[in-house]
Amino acid sequence: TQLLEQSPQFLSIQEGENLTVYCNSSSVFSSLQWYRQEPGEGPVLLVTVVTGGEVKKLKRLTFQFGDARKDSSLHITAAQPGDTGLYLCAGARGAQKLVFGQGTRLTINP
Amino acid sequence: DSGVTQTPKHLITATGQRVTLRCSPRSGDLSVYWYQQSLDQGLQFLIQYYNGEERAKGNILERFSAQQFPDLHSELNLSSLELGDSALYFCASSTPSPGLPVGELFFGEGSRLTVL
Numbered sequence: 001t002q003l004l005e006q007s008p009q010f011l012s013i014q015e016g017e018n019l020t021v022y023c024n025s026s027s028v029f030s031s032l033q034w035y036r037q038e039p040g041e042g043p044v045l046l047v048t049v050v051t052g053g054e055v056k057k058l059k060r061l062t063f064q065f066g067d068a069r070k071d072s073s074l075h076i077t078a079a080q081p082g083d084t085g086l087y088l089c090a091g092a093r094g095a096q097k098l099v100f101g102q103g104t105r106l107t108i109n110p
Numbered sequence: 111d112s113g114v115t116q117t118p119k120h121l122i123t124a125t126g127q128r129v130t131l132r133c134s135p136r137s138g139d140l141s142v143y144w145y146q147q148s149l150d151q152g153l154q155f156l157i158q159y160y161n162g163e164e165r166a167k168g169n170i171l172e173r174f175s176a177q178q179f180p181d182l183h184s185e186l187n188l189s190s191l192e193l194g195d196s197a198l199y200f201c202a203s204s205t206p207s208p209g210l211p212v213g214e215l216f217f218g219e220g221s222r223l224t225v226l
């Protein structure tokens with residue numbers, strides 16, 4: 001059983017479209033991180049959210065942490081081929097281990 | 111370049127064998143994490159070390175063991191290998207950030223293990 005459920009698992013859209021991917025759990029997390037992983041590489045941190053309801057923007061990417069700190073979303077505006085990759089959310093419970101979701105594999109077609 | 115070095119990058123071995131994966135963390139990072147990534151399971155947390163001591167344990171099999179040495183590099187030992195152990199094994203390091211429960215994890219490029 002996955003502690004963090006990401007949806008959709010796969011998403012293929014055209015360049016210029018908007019999209020939202022979700023990260024859901026029944027557990028409360030002290031913080032939540034989003035990573036992007038490209039083929040042949042390790043995940044790279046995009047953002048960390050800590051406060052319930054927090055919204056962070058990174059250029060065309062908008063991250064939101066749910067009010068109850070159980071879920072998060074990533075919205076991409078005007079997607080570009082360079083956004084293609086595996087997007088992973090990861091939740092921290094306490095100061096130790098970081099638990100990852102299964103990821104959303106995003107493909108942006110030119 | 112994340113600053114985390116993993117060796118070997120690729121490893122092919124047979125069932126029943128034993129392998130050791132090595133990780134050198136970023137300079138100054140005291141925490142080392144090991145993760146297993148397979149197609150159907152995503153990124154699974156195995157174990158974390160902090161300054162030589164085991165800090166947290168995840169879904170690590172008894173056939174697997176790890177340690178962190180005084181120079182902070184870490185090794186993951188996988189023994190009695192089975193076909194299902196074929197996966198990417200990632201090492202990550204971090205330094206706690208003020209005000210954050212978990213700091214940013216910097217991942218290596220992974221070690222791809224194939225068990226035949």
